[in-house]
Structure formats: C-alpha cells, structure tokens
Amino acid sequence: MPDTQWSRYHVFLQSKENEPHLEVGSVHAPDPEMALQNARDVFVRRPDCLSLWVAPADQILHMTGQEVDNWSPPEDLPAEGPNLYHVFCKTVSAGTAELAGEVRAGTRAEALAAALSRFPFKPPPFTWMVVPEAAITRSTEEDVGPMFAAARDKPFRQSSYYHVISEMRAARKKQDGG
Amino acid sequence: MNDPLKLALAEALLCLADDELVLGHRDSEWCGHAPIIEEDIAFANIALDEIGHAALWYREIAALRGQDRDSYPDQLIYFRLAADYCCVQLVEYPPGDWAFSMLRQYLFDSAELLRLQGLAESRHAPLAQVAQKVVREEIYHLRHTRAWITRLGLGTEESHRRMQDALDLLWTPAQQMFMPLPKEELLVEEGLLPESQPLREAWDEQVRSHLQEAGLQPPAVGEIPQSRRSHTPHLEVLLRELQSVARSDPQAEW
Numbered sequence: 419m420p421d422t423q424w425s426r427y428h429v430f431l432q433s434k435e436n437e438p439h440l441e442v443g444s445v446h447a448p449d450p451e452m453a454l455q456n457a458r459d460v461f462v463r464r465p466d467c468l469s470l471w472v473a474p475a476d477q478i479l480h481m482t483g484q485e486v487d488n489w490s491p492p493e494d495l496p497a498e499g500p501n502l503y504h505v506f507c508k509t510v511s512a513g514t515a516e517l518a519g520e521v522r523a524g525t526r527a528e529a530l531a532a533a534l535s536r537f538p539f540k541p542p543p544f545t546w547m548v549v550p551e552a553a554i555t556r557s558t559e560e561d562v563g564p565m566f567a568a569a570r571d572k573p574f575r576q577s578s579y580y581h582v583i584s585e586m587r588a589a590r591k592k593q594d595g596g
Numbered sequence: 597m598n599d600p601l602k603l604a605l606a607e608a609l610l611c612l613a614d615d616e617l618v619l620g621h622r623d624s625e626w627c628g629h630a631p632i633i634e635e636d637i638a639f640a641n642i643a644l645d646e647i648g649h650a651a652l653w654y655r656e657i658a659a660l661r662g663q664d665r666d667s668y669p670d671q672l673i674y675f676r677l678a679a680d681y682c683c684v685q686l687v688e689y690p691p692g693d694w695a696f697s698m699l700r701q702y703l704f705d706s707a708e709l710l711r712l713q714g715l716a717e718s719r720h721a722p723l724a725q726v727a728q729k730v731v732r733e734e735i736y737h738l739r740h741t742r743a744w745i746t747r748l749g750l751g752t753e754e755s756h757r758r759m760q761d762a763l764d765l766l767w768t769p770a771q772q773m774f775m776p777l778p779k780e781e782l783l784v785e786e787g788l789l790p791e792s793q794p795l796r797e798a799w800d801e802q803v804r805s806h807l808q809e810a811g812l813q814p815p816a817v818g819e820i821p822q823s824r825r826s827h828t829p830h831l832e833v834l835l836r837e838l839q840s841v842a843r844s845d846p847q848a849e850w
Contacts, residue, residue, distance in 0.1 A: 445634050455740055456634035459641055564735035
C-alpha cells in the first residue's frame with residue numbers, strides 16, 4: 419500500500435535564549451511552511467518557545483550509538499567541507515536530542531565523522547542526528563508574537579483540576595445510598 | 597459611560613460574541629475528523645480560540661449589563677433561544693467539506709482581524725484591552741487559513757473546484773459581517789467601535805487580492821441577509837446540541 423501521509427519533518431525547539439535547540443518530535447506536512455505551522459500547533463501551544471526549526475526527516479542522518487559503533491566513517495576525511503551541518507546528540511536515555519554544535523563538511527557522513535571527534539561525549543550519546551543547514555526552515559523573530567506568545571497566557575487546566583473521578587464516585591455513592 | 601450607552605455597546609458586542617461562539621462550535625465539529633492529525637490539532641486549537649474569544653466578549657457584556665461575569669455568560673450561551681441569538685448566517689452552516697470550513701474560517705478571520713484592530717483603539721478601555729489580546733491569535737489564525745486557501749486553490753483540479761464551490765456559496769453570506777451593528781452610528785460617534793463600512797472596503801480589497809493569488813474568483817454578491825435576528829434552520833439544530841447538557845439540569849454547578 420502506498421504511503422498516503424505527507425512527508426515527515428523533524429521539529430527542533432528553543433525555549434529560552436542561550437539554550438540549545440532540542441529535538442521535540444516530528445510532524446507531517448505538505449511543505450516546510452505548513453510544517454512550521456503544524457509544529458507550532460503540536461509542540462508550542464503550552465511551553466515557552468523562542469524559535470522553531472523544521473527539517474525533512476529524509477534529509478537528516480539519524481544514527482543510534484550502536485549503529486555508530488559499527489559504522490566505518492569515510493576515509494581520508496577533509497579537514498573541512500563547504501556545507502554547514504547542525505549536530506544533535508541524545509545523551510540522557512529518557513531525554514531528547516540536544517544541539518551539540520555545528521560542523522562544516524562535504525556530506526552528512528563526513529559531518530558525522532567530524533562530529534564524533536569534535537564532540538567526544540563520555541559516555542557516548544544514545545543517538546546522533548546530522549541536520550544540513552540547507553534543509554532547515556526557521557521561524558523568524560516576527561513569528562514570536564503571533565505564533566508563540568499568543569499561547570503563553572492561555573488558562574490551562576490539567577485534567578485533575580476537574581476532580582471527575584472523585585466527583586463521580588461521590589455521586590455514585592450518594593445514588594447507591596439513596 | 598451612561599447606562600443607555602453601556603447597553604447599546606453590550607448589544608453590539610453580543611453580535612460579535614455570538615459569531616465567535618457559533619463558528620467555534622462549527623470548527624470543533626472537525627475534531628477527530630480533519631484530514632490529518634496535525635490539522636486536527638490545529639483546527640481544534642482555532643475552535644478553542646474562537647470560543648475563548650466569545651467567552652471574553654460575554655464577560656464584557658456581563659460587566660456592561662451589571663451582571664455577574666462568571667455565571668452570566670453561561671446564561672447567555674445555554675439558555676437563549678435561537679431567535680435571540682444574533683450571529684451572522686455565515687457561521688451557522690454545517691462544516692461542509694474541508695475547503696468550505698477553511699474558506700469560511702479565512703473569510704471570518706480576515707474580517708475579525710480588521711474589526712479587532714479597530715476595537716483595540718476603543719475608548720472603552722476594557723474592550724480595547726481584550727481586543728489587543730485577541731488580535732495576536734487572529735494573526736496566527738489568518739496565517740494558517742491563508743496558507744490552506746492558497747494550497748487548495750492552486751492544488752489539484754478537485755481541490756480548486758471545491759474551493760471555488762465554497763466561495764460561490766460563502767461570498768454573499770460573508771457580506772453580512774459588515775452590516776452595521778445595532779446602534780452602530782451612536783457607538784462609532786462615541787469612539788467605542790470601528791465603523792463597519794470602511795472595514796468592508798478594506799476586507800474586500802485584501803481578500804479579493806489573496807483569492808486571486810489562489811486562482812479563485814468571487815461571484816457577484818447576491819441578497820445579503822439584513823437582520824442578525826433572522827437565521828438559517830441550522831442554528832436551531834446546533835444550539836439543541838450545544839445546550840442539551842446544560843438544559844438537562846439547569847441547576848447543576850460546573
């Protein structure tokens with residue numbers, strides 16, 4: 419059966435100034451602009467957000483730590499390449515991938531090889547993500563007001579606020595008693 | 597502000613509140629049925645925003661009428677008859693297909709944004725404050741629905757046909773949004789509300805140019821519903837559902 423879904427985009431969110439972007443999940447969308455909007459709706463309505471990036475999943479090199487262990491990096495690695503890549507690492511098992519830094523390389527594989535020596539995490543990360551700069555669509559500073567700030571002062575009640583279970587129990591008890 | 601002026605302002609705000617409530621309810625009917633989960637979440641958010649805006653206006657109406665801000669909105673929403681609602685017919689129609697709902701939302705949002713920008717300058721400070729808050733959300737709504745209009749208008753033959761069909765149906769009812777509100781002349785003179793006619797002109801220019809970019813052609817304007825008290829049969833059906841729980845036990849506390 420053919421896949422009827424739109425393409426998948428990974429979503430990276432920065433919640434505060436001077437904090438790195440975090441990979442928060444993915445959305446389906448027909449194009450980058452809609453991906454950005456969908457990312458806002460799925461991931462930003464409640465938490466703080468300063469900046470959102472989206473990038474097509476199929477343009478990201480995504481490898482687990484185990485895959486990296488068994489991987490043979492490209493040989494004769496040039497010192498630097500023409501393209502910019504953003505490298506995300508997940509270093510906490512229950513956590514999420516966090517922007518570790520940027521490398522310049524010719525290909526994604528070369529970027530990963532460069533990142534392995536540039537970012538020597540101990541213990542090694544659970545996952546690596548190499549995101550080409552050219553694949554990223556970003557929210558702009560003008561987006562912060564209408565896209566993100568509008569969600570900030572919404573009244574937000576957890577489901578526990580409504581005491582539904584205890585109210586229902588009390589109602590049933592009353593009914594049984596009467 | 598003297599009492600007659602307060603009551604007149606409340607009457608005008610009730611029109612805007614009812615528009616938002618009924619449209620928000622219609623939008624919410626997509627919840628669980630939108631074409632893709634991300635859009636389901638997005639449109640449910642928009643539905644909640646519209647209902648939230650309605651709640652803000654109903655609270656202002658309560659204040660202007662000297663009623664309780666917390667309980668009076670529920671009275672207005674759950675215990676008024678269809679004949680006492682004053683929404684435009686545009687918001688009453690069932691959701692139709694996705695093109696219909698997106699286009700309706702777009703036509704409404706673009707009108708609402710213009711009106712809110714006027715209300716943000718209102719001489720009645722509480723009104724201006726609410727408008728300034730709500731305007732930010734409308735900018736976002738408009739961006740979202742506008743993106744859809746362009747994509748569906750320029751998409752496939754079928755998506756274009758559905759958009760044009762929706763436009764043919766919605767263009768005339770949309771004009772009703774700019775019929776003068778009750779006692780509008782007085783309220784405009786007092787600096788409380790923006791005048792509807794210039795809003796219509798600004799809206800028409802903006803919307804036409806965007807529809808044209810999306811390959812869509814507005815039809816000639818037909819007979820515009822004149823009164824906000826005349827409704828389609830759809831409103832009564834909608835309210836029966838919306839009000840059913842509250843009316844089943846009017847004394848219940850929520």
